[in-house]
Amino acid sequence: MSKTQVAASGSVSDLQPDAFGPPRGIGGSLRAFFSRIRSGDLGSLPVIIGLVIIWTVFQVLSPNFLSANNLVNLALQCAAGGIIAIGVVLVLLLGQIDLSVGSISGLSAAILAIGLTKLGWSLPVAILIALAAGAVVGLFYAFLFVRFGIPSFIITLAGLLGFLGLQLAVLGPTGSVNIPPDSPIIAFTQLWFLPPVTSYVLAALVVAAYLFVHLRAARRRALAGLSSASLGESVLRAAALLVLLVAVVYALNNDRGVPASFLLFIALVVVMNYALTRTKWGRSVFAVGGSVDAARRSGIRVTRVYVTVFVLCSLFAALGGLLAAGRVTTASTSTGAGDVPLNAIAAAVIGGTSLFGGRGSAYSALLGIVVLQSISSGLTLLSLDSPVRYMITGAVLLLAVIIDSLSRRSRASHGRA
Amino acid sequence: MTLATELDPARRVGAEPVLTMRGISKGFGAVQALTDVDFDVYPGEVVALVGDNGAGKSTLIKILAGVHPQDAGQITFDDRIVSITSPAASRELGIATVFQDLALCDNLDVVSNLFLGREIGSAALDEVEMESRAWDLLRQLSAKIPSVRIPVASLSGGQRQTVAIARSLIGDPTVVILDEPTAALGVVQTAEVLNLVERLRERGLGVLLISHNLADVQAVADRVVVLRLGRNNGNFNMSDVSYEDIIAAITGATDSAGLLHPTASTFDAADTEGDTE
Numbered sequence: 251m252s253k254t255q256v257a258a259s260g261s262v263s264d265l266q267p268d269a270f271g272p273p274r275g276i277g278g279s280l281r282a283f284f285s286r287i288r289s290g291d292l293g294s295l296p297v298i299i300g301l302v303i304i305w306t307v308f309q310v311l312s313p314n315f316l317s318a319n320n321l322v323n324l325a326l327q328c329a330a331g332g333i334i335a336i337g338v339v340l341v342l343l344l345g346q347i348d349l350s351v352g353s354i355s356g357l358s359a360a361i362l363a364i365g366l367t368k369l370g371w372s373l374p375v376a377i378l379i380a381l382a383a384g385a386v387v388g389l390f391y392a393f394l395f396v397r398f399g400i401p402s403f404i405i406t407l408a409g410l411l412g413f414l415g416l417q418l419a420v421l422g423p424t425g426s427v428n429i430p431p432d433s434p435i436i437a438f439t440q441l442w443f444l445p446p447v448t449s450y451v452l453a454a455l456v457v458a459a460y461l462f463v464h465l466r467a468a469r470r471r472a473l474a475g476l477s478s479a480s481l482g483e484s485v486l487r488a489a490a491l492l493v494l495l496v497a498v499v500y501a502l503n504n505d506r507g508v509p510a511s512f513l514l515f516i517a518l519v520v521v522m523n524y525a526l527t528r529t530k531w532g533r534s535v536f537a538v539g540g541s542v543d544a545a546r547r548s549g550i551r552v553t554r555v556y557v558t559v560f561v562l563c564s565l566f567a568a569l570g571g572l573l574a575a576g577r578v579t580t581a582s583t584s585t586g587a588g589d590v591p592l593n594a595i596a597a598a599v600i601g602g603t604s605l606f607g608g609r610g611s612a613y614s615a616l617l618g619i620v621v622l623q624s625i626s627s628g629l630t631l632l633s634l635d636s637p638v639r640y641m642i643t644g645a646v647l648l649l650a651v652i653i654d655s656l657s658r659r660s661r662a663s664h665g666r667a
Numbered sequence: 668m669t670l671a672t673e674l675d676p677a678r679r680v681g682a683e684p685v686l687t688m689r690g691i692s693k694g695f696g697a698v699q700a701l702t703d704v705d706f707d708v709y710p711g712e713v714v715a716l717v718g719d720n721g722a723g724k725s726t727l728i729k730i731l732a733g734v735h736p737q738d739a740g741q742i743t744f745d746d747r748i749v750s751i752t753s754p755a756a757s758r759e760l761g762i763a764t765v766f767q768d769l770a771l772c773d774n775l776d777v778v779s780n781l782f783l784g785r786e787i788g789s790a791a792l793d794e795v796e797m798e799s800r801a802w803d804l805l806r807q808l809s810a811k812i813p814s815v816r817i818p819v820a821s822l823s824g825g826q827r828q829t830v831a832i833a834r835s836l837i838g839d840p841t842v843v844i845l846d847e848p849t850a851a852l853g854v855v856q857t858a859e860v861l862n863l864v865e866r867l868r869e870r871g872l873g874v875l876l877i878s879h880n881l882a883d884v885q886a887v888a889d890r891v892v893v894l895r896l897g898r899n900n901g902n903f904n905m906s907d908v909s910y911e912d913i914i915a916a917i918t919g920a921t922d923s924a925g926l927l928h929p930t931a932s933t934f935d936a937a938d939t940e941g942d943t944e
Contacts, residue, residue, distance in 0.1 A: 467795070474799045528791045533775075537783055540772035547770045548784035549755070608774035661820070 308628030318504035337566030345607020355571025356586030384568025439576035443507030539608030763835035825856025
């Protein structure tokens with residue numbers, strides 16, 4: 251298709267008279283969306299449908315489930331595990347895994363508690379040292395991975411045991427150290443909520459920023475002669491976001507409000523999503539996850555990508571551990587133990603990040619942890635505790651991985667593998 | 668990066684070679700892969716490098732691509748004697764190599780693959796600029812890519828080859844090496860890729876084409892260089908050589924190294940021994 255033809259037909263330059271052509275307008279976007287779904291590129295659709303089903307079922311079984319009080323609890327419970335899951339999303343994008351996120355979070359919680367009580371550190375110092383410990387662990391993993399080429403599964407399995415031991419050693423013989431009750435980290439994870447007005451203003455600002463960015467991008471694309479979202483589509487998307495945010499904020503404000511720790515989690519998800527989709531670093535993460543060899547031959551410094559991702563993953567795990575310790579006011583041998591690491595990995599996978607690398611999004615940490623905590627919270631309301639919860643969580647994880655595998659196979663048969 | 672390289676007659680055939688290799692030798696342990704090989708690439712010319720399996724074609728292009736250096740011999744690029752020690756050095760000289768496996772990231776879209784490792788934008792990626800340039804480039808190559816925002820996994824073999832070749836042009840090279848670009852492609856897709864090779868020639872690039880398919884070579888090459896058992900075994904202008912002559916040079920039916928116009932084709936039975944055709 252020559253340029254003159256494009257000009258004559260008055261269309262934008264990247265639209266070709268082809269069934270594959272980029273979508274135009276709202277209808278076109280919808281058609282493109284359904285065509286993607288049919289070819290097996292499901293994205294976060296399964297988890298959103300799953301969440302709707304889970305919430306409906308629990309609301310029917312237990313009328314308290316969608317109460318404001320329970321939703322605020324849900325948000326409080328999501329923060330720590332969700333932050334750990336962000337890190338897991340990053341390693342999964344590289345096609346790697348970190349099994350030791352639980353031990354790292356436990357270790358950082360232990361360092362915080364001991365630092366605050368026995369060593370007399372101030373809170374900022376204790377937090378910094380705990381996070382630095384996490385970063386060092388990530389650096390160590392990256393060194394082992396890059397230098398010796400050991401599979402990350404084995405490295406982090408060894409790390410799981412090794413750092414669990416270190417966590418127990420740091421905690422000492424009592425195995426449990428209370429964080430001083432007046433420490434701001436306890437207030438942050440339990441008591442700090444956004445004032446209602448602030449939360450609404452924040453929601454409005456977020457939507458305004460979203461609309462601004464979207465419109466500016468559309469205008470730049472139009473100026474460059476590329477197909478761009480119509481004004482109607484941009485406004486519709488912003489309106490949908492506004493409805494969603496106001497609904498969430500309204501529900502939470504009916505009780506205590508939007509928890510500060512949950513807000514931190516959301517902010518980290520948004521920041522990581524930006525880093526993954528809009529920066530060179532993010533592009534190189536997806537490239538390495540897609541094909542290490544192709545990435546290396548394109549001049550991407552693959553080692554640097556591995557190092558940053560392993561460090562970030564451990565850093566998020568350490569931060570999650572601090573929040574988890576703050577929420578229960580104590581660092582103990584059970585901090586980061588049990589189902590914490592597997593929940594974080596399950597959340598990332600359930601949220602739609604592929605185990606096979608190169609596919610996923612920071613938002614899958616948010617969606618996945620909300621699904622898992624909803625199940626946990628709903629079952630607690632129904633007085634069904636651990637045994638049933640573990641079994642159901644396991645089943646949901648299995649379902650998510652089956653969907654991942656099936657969609658991968660479907661992509662392959664549609665030539666989108 | 669100026670993608671609109673105009674047709675410059677001075678860069679067409681007849682000018683000085685942009686790339687000259689003289690007396691190139693390369694051995695791997697006991698195996699002598701290349702012995703005293705001479706090779707030239709002229710701007711605005713498609714030169715095909717042919718030879719049977721094990722003739723040394725891959726070794727020769729790997730030397731040019733900076734995968735491994737030659738043991739002996741001299742490479743001149745743009746009238747300067749150069750040593751190509753790494754893939755990066757090769758790229759910086761202006762040699763772009765498209766290997767047979769293409770090295771694309773299937774999960775990324777066409778734009779991302781074209782600019783992989785060379786993204787535009789400082790802190791944030793400039794997607795608009797990259798997409799515009801991608802369309803410009805693909806249009807100049809008359810490439811038929813349905814959308815630049817779909818993963819390359821959903822493209823056909825010919826389209827993937829097109830993306831890989833287009834990507835090699837992002838760095839504004841003077842010589843493009845294509846390793847078996849039509850292997851495993853259908854008839855229509857092969858024609859598309861050969862058209863693309865002609866586009867490259869029109870842009871004044873020196874194109875080094877490695878192919879097993881002599882029909883493709885005859886369709887698109889200006890000159891054909893034959894390697895046999897690691898030595899030069901013919902350098903023909905496409906216009907005055909027959910299919911049989913090339914086959915003869917490949918199989919060793921004539922040992923006429925360096926001949927532009929093969930005259931005597933003495934069949935030497937001893938020479939065909941050990942050939943694995």
